[in-house]
Amino acid sequence: MTTTGQASYFDGVTSARHDVTVTLGVSALQIHSTDGRLLAEWPYSELEAIPAPNGLMRIGRIDNAVLARLDVRDAKLAAAIDDLSIPIDRSGRTERRSRRKVVFWSLAATLSLLLVAIFGVPEIASRLTPLVPYAAEIKLGAAVDAQVRNALDKNHAGARFVCGTDAAESAGRAAFDKMFARLEQAAGQPIPLRIAVVRSEEANAVTLPGGIIYMFHGLIDKAESAEEVAGVIAHELGHVAHRDGTRTVLQHGAMSLLFGMLLGDFVGGGAVIVAAKTILQTSYSRDVEAAADAYAVDLMKAVEADPRALGSILTRIAGSSHTPLKFLLDHPETKDRVTAINSRAGSRPIKPLLEPSEWTDMRRICSGPRG
């Protein structure tokens, strides 16, 4: 076995290269300069291999503040040092074991994170929501409102975005307000509600925190009776009563924290995180929508209107829009929802909410000059 050989030595104090002779002693390797001075003596138990190109073995001392280095290019000498050294891990077994530990615990962390995201976050958000004071919810609503208005108002019509302000629309506005007043009274919410019909072709309605409801006129166009519009409003009032907007904000916050901050962005786009969030939030929203439907049915019964109207407008909207990946939509499967609505509706006597002429007026709530 080789016991001596040539190498380069850097003492970690200056950048000068020393040509040295390495002698392999009993418990340590000795580094001698060409004139025979002992420059350093490194015990085999304190050697550390440092990454280097093929054909070069670079050694340092473990936990040494001074960056002294020994560069061995003599393959036989390198092999001999490798055999004698205790910590040097040329086969990489120690390194692999520590990597495996990292991978295992990362997987465990991922799993627990996913479990928290799926089960913990909705639970925590549901528990926290009732604790949020209404004053804070109203402020939150105002902040969200500014952004939502901006996003919905695609033509930048400004004030004209809201229907019912023009003289030609006032009759429609009166009919709509009359209907809404009945629902609002029956709902008896602790915060003042704000509803607006807005110029958007989409057949939809949204509820923000703080009792703000936007009804898109596309939905009124699709409706065949005042009760269908009322059913949708009652559904949105369900979201207000359950404070779903606030809960969504809390959930979004928690999810952004979990997925965005802690995990970071590893492919550059963050699209995975968005997709994961969408899927998880969709699964939350199924229960939320079902609860709002149930609330809507009860509210419609309370004002003695037809609770089944919500089901019929849902069916009509679902029939006209076609999406292959219905799972990714916000609302659970329409058929199941309609079944649930009808079974809860029962068979109480019902009365029309509005006169036929009022319904005709309401349909023209957005008929004024287009903004």
Next chain:
Amino acid sequence: MSTLDAAVPAAQPSLAARFRLPTGPIQFLGFDRDYWRIWIRGSVLLAVTLGIYRFWLTTDTRQFLWSNTEVLGEPLEYTGTARELLIGFLIAVAILIPFYALLFLLALSVDQLRELAGLVGFVLATVLGHFAVYRARRYRLTRTVFRGVRFHQTGSAWLYAVQAVLWWILVILTLGLAYPIAQSRLERFKMRNTWLGNLQGRFEGSAASLFVRGLFMWLVVAGPLTASLVAIGAALDMAALQQLAESSSEEAFTRFIESRPDLSSAFGFAVGAVTWAILVGTLLYPVFQAMVMRWWVAGLRFGEMAASSTLRTGEVYACYLRYIGWSIVFSTIGTFAVLILIAAIASLLWGTGLLQNQWLANAGEMLVAIAAVALYVIFALGYAVIYQVKVRLGLWRALANSAGLSNPAALESISSVGAPASAVGEGLADALNVGGF
């Protein structure tokens, strides 16, 4: 390498010629194969650990690049560890969470701030981003060792961040014309504060020379855009503009445009100019990159030692073309594999009539969504790996092998100074997504 040299010294020149081994003072000796392995394994682990593995991948990548780069026959050394990066990241998160919470609270409680909160947040994040970039550079330098001597960095990161933000505002306002002066000033600041032991660095690349070299390209790419902006400015009628600002509806906007036919043609010209700038800018980007890299390397100084670069533009193009070629092959094979897999699963489901099962049909939607996300991850990571090997490693190698050093004797008598810096900067850069290498 050197064991081989010692055994057959006579064969060395012909071997070097045959494999086009680098012969300059800086040589990159790493093989693509090893880098492929680091990144393929790393990206699989990234996916299954939702990104937590990135600290280890970053460390492996740097270790590979540093330790295979030989300067005057001695490889560089990277002494950073993944554990340091992880801790730095956790500290950064601890700093940033209250910062975000504060911004959110401000937006909620102060009405006037609500509109401003987005802007304030953006500005703070930009300054903090540059701060992080500078501190991260400090971490990397203090983990870079050459001949047993550590690099280090002095200078205030806040000062750098403020300067960087101001220079970048100027670059944007001048449509890129100020880029050479901004880049040379910032590089001067960085290099003046960069030390190898007790040897101070500096940067001598002149803004004027980069400006002159890049001016023609700027005229080709951004010239039409500038002309169209000037045309819009000339056609603008201040009174009509005020009217527009007051009414702010679509109708008023249309009326405003129609009232000035020269303005609508100027807008049309601007749309064309933007398209042109994006298209030609993309095609010429490698030329720009090669030009800036050559200028940057040639401006680097350490004491008496000066660097130079013979990087060819063709080499940079070659890196990108290889990336595109590999990506096309990967996309084709990947798409076929996915189609075959889908066909197999579909025939299995229909063949066995499993689709009749209501529960399975519901779960199926979930599975389709999960499969879509998985596919996205696989493809995105695939392109990222190809990019790493073909572009990043390719450029690193080309840059190293084309570099020259004059007065290398300055590197012989450096004394060790400086201590390792914390990785908080790296963590901030990571959390804010402004990381470099």
